[in-house]
Amino acid sequence: MPLPPNVSAAQWQEALAAFRAAIGEAWVYTSDEDVGLYRDAYSPVWGEEEERLVSAALAPRTVEEMQAIVRTANRFGIPLFPISTGKNLGYGGSAPNLSGSVIVDLKRMNRVLEVDDRRHFAICEPGVSYFDLYRHIRERNLNVWIDVPDPGWGSVMGNALDHGVGHTWYSYRDHFLSHCGLEVVLPNGGLLRTGMGALPGAGTFGDFRYGFGPYVDGLFAQAGFGIVTKMGIHLMPRPEAFLHRRVLVSRRQDIIPLVDIANALEDAGLIGMPLYESPMFHAQFADPALRAIAHAPDVWNGNAIDRYAAEKGMAPWQLGLSFYGPEPVIEASWQHARAKFEKAIPGVRFEDVETLRFPLDEAGEEAVQHKVLTGIPNMNIFAIGARSQTNPEPADGHLLFSPMIARSGEEVLKAQRIFTEGMRDMGVDYPDAYGPFTAPFTWMPRIFALTTGMPVSRTDPAVNKASRETMRKLIELGARHGYGEYRTPPLFQDQVMGTYSFNGNALRRFCETLKDAVDPKGIIAPGRGGFWPRSMRKEG
Amino acid sequence: MMSRRSFCRNAAMTAVAANLISGVARASAPAGDPAIAAVLHDERLIQSRAFSDRLAARGIPAFGFRGDPSRLWLDGLAALMRKGAVPFAGLTGQGALFCLERWSWDMGMRVVARIDHAEAGATGWRHCPAAPELCDGLEALATAGPAFGAAAADILLLQGITAGTDLSHAAPPRVADRTGEQLVSWVIAPARRA
Numbered sequence: 164m165p166l167p168p169n170v171s172a173a174q175w176q177e178a179l180a181a182f183r184a185a186i187g188e189a190w191v192y193t194s195d196e197d198v199g200l201y202r203d204a205y206s207p208v209w210g211e212e213e214e215r216l217v218s219a220a221l222a223p224r225t226v227e228e229m230q231a232i233v234r235t236a237n238r239f240g241i242p243l244f245p246i247s248t249g250k251n252l253g254y255g256g257s258a259p260n261l262s263g264s265v266i267v268d269l270k271r272m273n274r275v276l277e278v279d280d281r282r283h284f285a286i287c288e289p290g291v292s293y294f295d296l297y298r299h300i301r302e303r304n305l306n307v308w309i310d311v312p313d314p315g316w317g318s319v320m321g322n323a324l325d326h327g328v329g330h331t332w333y334s335y336r337d338h339f340l341s342h343c344g345l346e347v348v349l350p351n352g353g354l355l356r357t358g359m360g361a362l363p364g365a366g367t368f369g370d371f372r373y374g375f376g377p378y379v380d381g382l383f384a385q386a387g388f389g390i391v392t393k394m395g396i397h398l399m400p401r402p403e404a405f406l407h408r409r410v411l412v413s414r415r416q417d418i419i420p421l422v423d424i425a426n427a428l429e430d431a432g433l434i435g436m437p438l439y440e441s442p443m444f445h446a447q448f449a450d451p452a453l454r455a456i457a458h459a460p461d462v463w464n465g466n467a468i469d470r471y472a473a474e475k476g477m478a479p480w481q482l483g484l485s486f487y488g489p490e491p492v493i494e495a496s497w498q499h500a501r502a503k504f505e506k507a508i509p510g511v512r513f514e515d516v517e518t519l520r521f522p523l524d525e526a527g528e529e530a531v532q533h534k535v536l537t538g539i540p541n542m543n544i545f546a547i548g549a550r551s552q553t554n555p556e557p558a559d560g561h562l563l564f565s566p567m568i569a570r571s572g573e574e575v576l577k578a579q580r581i582f583t584e585g586m587r588d589m590g591v592d593y594p595d596a597y598g599p600f601t602a603p604f605t606w607m608p609r610i611f612a613l614t615t616g617m618p619v620s621r622t623d624p625a626v627n628k629a630s631r632e633t634m635r636k637l638i639e640l641g642a643r644h645g646y647g648e649y650r651t652p653p654l655f656q657d658q659v660m661g662t663y664s665f666n667g668n669a670l671r672r673f674c675e676t677l678k679d680a681v682d683p684k685g686i687i688a689p690g691r692g693g694f695w696p697r698s699m700r701k702e703g
Numbered sequence: 704m705m706s707r708r709s710f711c712r713n714a715a716m717t718a719v720a721a722n723l724i725s726g727v728a729r730a731s732a733p734a735g736d737p738a739i740a741a742v743l744h745d746e747r748l749i750q751s752r753a754f755s756d757r758l759a760a761r762g763i764p765a766f767g768f769r770g771d772p773s774r775l776w777l778d779g780l781a782a783l784m785r786k787g788a789v790p791f792a793g794l795t796g797q798g799a800l801f802c803l804e805r806w807s808w809d810m811g812m813r814v815v816a817r818i819d820h821a822e823a824g825a826t827g828w829r830h831c832p833a834a835p836e837l838c839d840g841l842e843a844l845a846t847a848g849p850a851f852g853a854a855a856a857d858i859l860l861l862q863g864i865t866a867g868t869d870l871s872h873a874a875p876p877r878v879a880d881r882t883g884e885q886l887v888s889w890v891i892a893p894a895r896r897a
Contacts, residue, residue, distance in 0.1 A: 202872060298777075316806075543770060545798030545802055
């Protein structure tokens with residue numbers, strides 16, 4: 164494994180000795196077989212020169228140990244890359260931006276410090292996974308829910324700091340939005356608390372996020388301004404009941420009123436995450452006629468899709484609606500929503516998907532159809548995701564491209580065409596490639612992510628090369644049309660940051676100015692977020 | 704050389720694990736093979752159940768899950784492994800192994816043996832062992848057709864631990880004409896140190 168950049172072998176040994184003295188020999192990992200575990204399992208540069216490899220890994224237990232690590236790193240100029248549980252698959256996993264970085268693995272800092280089910284917040288250390296927090300709440304029968312991403316093994320804190328997302332109400336499924344207060348070890352080893360944590364004696368760390376003065380929490384998400392060691396997060400009170408209902412429309416253009424009504428329902432606080440899908444996406448792989456329609460140049464006028472929909476009784480679009488609350492209230496909300504759709508969309512159909520009353524026992528939880536909609540962490544995504552029969556060969560993982568587009572049906576149709584024709588111009592095609600049945604994701608509130616996944620391979624570098632090239636072209640194509648990525652692996656962060664180029668890349672230059680002031684040596688995650696300290700910046 | 708040791712986690716799951724052992728184990732005869740201490744199966748997969756039955760018949764405790772192994776691991780096996788990591792085996796989908804492997808890393812364990820199984824369109828099931836030691840029983844696998852679970856268990860029972868290679872991060876081989884879910888027989892065991 165590589166040494167940290169610009170560090171001699173002798174200095175490295177001296178630094179390792181200091182790390183061992185600070186946190187204990189057992190928690191300093193240097194062997195290739197141990198350090199190799201931090202490689203990005205979904206890396207699109209696996210085994211190639213560009214793969215970002217680490218020099219060592221450290222697993223501190225306390226804030227004091229963390230501070231000692233950072234001070235040592237500062238002394239020797241060693242870049243650190245903190246991970247919480249390292250499960251950021253599809254967006255870089257646990258691999259750093261800079262080869263030779265030392266991973267700071269925070270799994271041992273895994274205490275749930277507080278859960279308040281009257282004021283509805285939790286305070287956690289970085290190593291607390293969604294499974295851990297869920298278990299903590301369930302064992303104590305606390306009256307709160309958590310919001311979970313698809314795989315439940317990730318860190319509550321790490322996911323929020325990566326701008327990760329979940330599946331319930333808008334104010335909870337945007338995990339950074341729902342965070343409240345941070346404790347941070349700064350690049351000089353100092354300790355900072357934000358929000359009410361900055362006021363000694365305040366008991367409101369998990370209640371009020373702003374405190375007084377500038378709101379600096381954003382500097383610690385998708386960026387390397389410090390290592391977060393504690394985070395508050397707002398939680399949802401446990402609802403009495405949950406309804407999941409489905410709206411099916413019969414024409415391609417019906418996506419326009421479908422989105423408008425869902426937007427109004429969600430922004431009024433009546434529904435949780437709208438779940439858009441196209442039943443034709445999977446159907447096209449079973450029916451060559453539909454696949455041919457999808458690939459026809461005139462597919463964009465919608466006529467062939469509408470004819471197919473009429474013949475087969477298959478909806479081009481469907482929308483899942485989640486209602487949470489007292490049963491009479493959410494039933495009334497559903498009837499209100501139903502009336503809105505009936506009035507606006509001729510021929511609209513509805514399906515009852517699921518009705519649940521809480522609390523559920525274990526068997527009841529197991530039977531829930533779409534567990535993440537009800538805050539139940541699980542790993543089902545791995546039975547349908549990267550390593551399963553739904554993926555093309557090779558099926559070793561995926562590289563995610565997630566451009567954000569405006570939340571309207573017109574924009575979905577426009578962006579679909581731009582990205583589909585763009586990919587076809589690039590000469591790439593695989594099942595998950597863009598097409599007329601690509602549906603928007605609504606994980607982030609008030610915006611759509613028109614996400615696609617490109618295959619990665621352990622055995623075929625040509626596949627990875629093609630995916631990397633496609634990714635770079637998609638980033639460029641999206642930016643030309645005003646569609647920016649919200650999250651991307653380290654390999655592409657410089658490029659994505661470069662697309663946010665207003666006024667001569669003023670945003671990046673401002674971040675660089677801050678980095679130069681706060682972390683001039685690049686001790687904490689240099690390059691994270693697509694900006695670097697002066698000493699590491701490339702010319703031009 | 705430093706080794707990556709187990710991370711300390713909630714110790715409160717020990718009791719849950721004990722309950723799981725007594726409640727879910729399908730066989731607990733004391734004359735089991737000492738090398739593999741537990742076997743996992745995905746109840747949705749016939750080959751997985753056959754694999755598990757074969758080892759359970761040797762007295763190895765068997766544990767089932769359906770697609771997602773998280774509850775089985777987090778609420779039961781992890782607590783046992785924290786008390787003392789022991790080898791365990793299974794025949795599952797690739798996704799389940801991907802999860803179990805990464806959880807096991809935090810217990811100081813590694814995948815030490817694997818045989819990948821892919822159903823290919825024209826030729827039926829194809830079996831790809833990850834180490835030469837695992838090739839001895841390939842003929843039995845090939846002749847078993849789709850009912851290869853027991854034969855895979857026999858191979859891993861004999862050679863799974865002694866093969867002993869660190870197969871961390873290994874991915875399934877590419878099978879261009881694959882149909883259906885790609886399966887894998889595996890053993891996860893405490894890491895060996897040079």
